[in-house]
Amino acid sequence: MAGESAEKKLYDAATIGDVAAFQQLLQGQESIMEEVLQINQELARDLDSKNSSSLHLAAAKGNVGIAKRLLPIAPEMCWWRDCHDMNPIHVAAMKGHDEVLKELLQMDLFPAMERLHRGQTALHLCVKHRQLSTLKLLVEKLGHLVNAQDDDGETILHFAVKSSQVEVINHQLFLFVFSI
Structure with a gap:
């Protein structure tokens, strides 16, 4: 229940655009995590019922502060699969x-090259979930x-064409033309 109310407070602060409250609430979460890790760093490596690590959760929520704190403690979590x-x-x-x-890629590029179900790459995921800026970021690092x-x-271009993602198609054609 306490986690739900904290999440609701974060959501409300983001909704009304209260940046100061939002940052304060995030800082509070990071401070709590920092205290827990000082007591027992092994807790960073614990998995939940879905086999997700703390780093999976930070990645899902977009919490770069927590990701930065976890990576030095357990860099191997970049490889763990949920x-x-x-x-x-x-x-x-x-x-x-x-x-x-960006933080995760600084640690190691190789986990980003891991294939998913049916051989899809992280780039396939970006197109599948319409994340153009993230795709561009990954292409800079993993152009191959x-x-x-x-x-x-199927390549990411196939995915883009099937879902009518014009921006991705234009981006891929641009890359193709300038790679010749």
């Missing part, structure tokens, strides 16, 4: 949390995956 077979990089890419993604095919032989 019940949906996604690591925290996949989660951040799917949700469009660019700042968290732009033409990667999933198990059905």
